[in-house]
Amino acid sequence: MVNAGVADIEVERARSVVSAVPDPEIPVITIADLGVLRGVERRNGIVVVTLTPTYTGCPATLTIRLDVEAALAQAGIDGARVETVLSPAWSTDDITQEGSDKLRAYGIAPPARSTGKAARLFADATISCPRCGSTNSTRISQFGSTPCKALWRCEACREPFDVFKCL
Amino acid sequence: MPDPQLFTFTLGLADDALVLGHRLSEWSGKAPSLEEDIALSNLGLDLIGQARLLYTHAGAIEGRGRDEDQLAYFRDDRAYRNLLIVELPRGDFASTMVRQLMWAAFMHPYYDTMTRSGDAELSGIAGKAVKEMAYHVRYAAEWVIRLGDGTPESRRRVTAALVDLWGYTGEMFEMDGGEQDLVTQRIAPDRSALRPIWDRTLDRVLTQAALPRPKDRYMQSGGRAGRHTEHLGHLLAEMQVLARAHPGAKW
Numbered sequence: 121m122v123n124a125g126v127a128d129i130e131v132e133r134a135r136s137v138v139s140a141v142p143d144p145e146i147p148v149i150t151i152a153d154l155g156v157l158r159g160v161e162r163r164n165g166i167v168v169v170t171l172t173p174t175y176t177g178c179p180a181t182l183t184i185r186l187d188v189e190a191a192l193a194q195a196g197i198d199g200a201r202v203e204t205v206l207s208p209a210w211s212t213d214d215i216t217q218e219g220s221d222k223l224r225a226y227g228i229a230p231p232a233r234s235t236g237k238a239a240r241l242f243a244d245a246t247i248s249c250p251r252c253g254s255t256n257s258t259r260i261s262q263f264g265s266t267p268c269k270a271l272w273r274c275e276a277c278r279e280p281f282d283v284f285k286c287l
Numbered sequence: 288m289p290d291p292q293l294f295t296f297t298l299g300l301a302d303d304a305l306v307l308g309h310r311l312s313e314w315s316g317k318a319p320s321l322e323e324d325i326a327l328s329n330l331g332l333d334l335i336g337q338a339r340l341l342y343t344h345a346g347a348i349e350g351r352g353r354d355e356d357q358l359a360y361f362r363d364d365r366a367y368r369n370l371l372i373v374e375l376p377r378g379d380f381a382s383t384m385v386r387q388l389m390w391a392a393f394m395h396p397y398y399d400t401m402t403r404s405g406d407a408e409l410s411g412i413a414g415k416a417v418k419e420m421a422y423h424v425r426y427a428a429e430w431v432i433r434l435g436d437g438t439p440e441s442r443r444r445v446t447a448a449l450v451d452l453w454g455y456t457g458e459m460f461e462m463d464g465g466e467q468d469l470v471t472q473r474i475a476p477d478r479s480a481l482r483p484i485w486d487r488t489l490d491r492v493l494t495q496a497a498l499p500r501p502k503d504r505y506m507q508s509g510g511r512a513g514r515h516t517e518h519l520g521h522l523l524a525e526m527q528v529l530a531r532a533h534p535g536a537k538w
Contacts, residue, residue, distance in 0.1 A: 173336075173415070175332070175333060175336060175415075175419060176333060176336030176337050176339070176340055176412075176415045176416065176419065177308075177331075177332035177333050177334070177335050177336025177337070177339075178332075178336065179332075205411075206340070206408075206411035206412060206414065206415055207407070207410065207411040207414055208414065209411070209414035209415045209418065210415075211418075260322065261322035261323075261325065261326060262326065262422060262425065262426055263322070263325050263326035263329040263330075263426075264325065265325070267329055267332055267333065271322070285422070287418050287419075
């Protein structure tokens with residue numbers, strides 16, 4: 121029996137455990153930083169964790185789900201359920217400020233804030249190099265090592281770098 | 288309650304995405320450069336991801352317990368509902384880029400409209416897919432411009448691809464009675480209403496590429512009714528052989 125107004129300790133523990141699960145492709149950020157962790161709540165007596173995918177075909181989606189289930193089991197939270205929702209669609213705006221800072225420190229330029237789909241179709245945002253900070257950068261390829269990244273080059277320090285694509 | 292029209296409609300969209308995703312995956316390891324290899328694999332991955340969501344939804348609508356794998360691997364070509372344009376062989380790089388432009392320039396506004404579908408799941412899938420298709424339009428457009436405005440050889444190839452594929456674009460705007468009903472119910476987007484948007488995107492890219500827009504002529508049709516080119520059977524044979532040889536296998 122959970123009394124209204126009293127913090128649900130198990131839910132809070134589940135939240136702290138799953139919030140710390142790292143992204144499998146970019147382990148410097150957690151799934152909470154990435155914004156794919158949509159919620160942790162108690163529903164009909166059990167703990168329900170809600171996730172949302174980044175790209176529909178991203179192979180990390182299943183890995184994240186398994187990692188979350190493993191983290192819950194390891195914390196001794198029994199009978200928890202992990203759900204996936206599509207709406208509202210994940211956007212790079214869901215990445216937290218802390219997540220953006222961690223990405224930059226790791227050498228991945230964080231995504232530009234989205235400005236609307238028409239502008240995105242044919243124009244490039246200004247991207248600063250995560251190493252030297254110069255905005256004198258060129259896109260090498262719209263597609264990188266994972267579905268969420270593009271490949272750019274800094275014209276100031278001449279280093280190629282990954283950019284988290286704006287979605 | 289199972290809704291056969293909604294099932295058939297959703298299955299058609301899923302088949303489109305899977306078949307084109309498979310065609311793009313054929314470039315993995317064979318594209319002209321590493322960047323394009325990665326790009327084409329990424330595009331294919333987007334489409335296969337969309338197909339998985341659509342198949343899962345179709346299976347739930349049908350209510351007979353068929354999951355995404357059953358729908359993808361255990362139907363023959365005549366049961367596939369994809370449009371003909373997606374099943375044609377990948378051809379050369381120019382041909383792959385022209386098809387991707389024709390396709391994405393249609394599917395981007397299509398999914399945009401479908402975000403307002405009365406079916407919550409279709410609307411959710413469209414919300415994801417529309418963002419991905421924006422990248423497909425841009426990527427394919429850049430290449431069509433580069434090839435059209437490039438060397439005599441690249442121009443010759445991209446022109447030939449445009450002419451070859453043009454006759455398969457009409458089917459994108461066709462709807463049968465079942466789909467018309469879903470349009471009336473505000474579940475499916477109205478394909479014919481997207482013609483001006485598609486024309487605008489194509490004209491914009493072709494003008495920049497200095498390529499003439501092909502003349503409209505006889506349009507091929509029949510994919511939604513299961514009447515396919517010979518190419519689909521070969522594609523499915525390769526795609527389905529493993530699942531059929533080892534039914535129920537997990538990996």
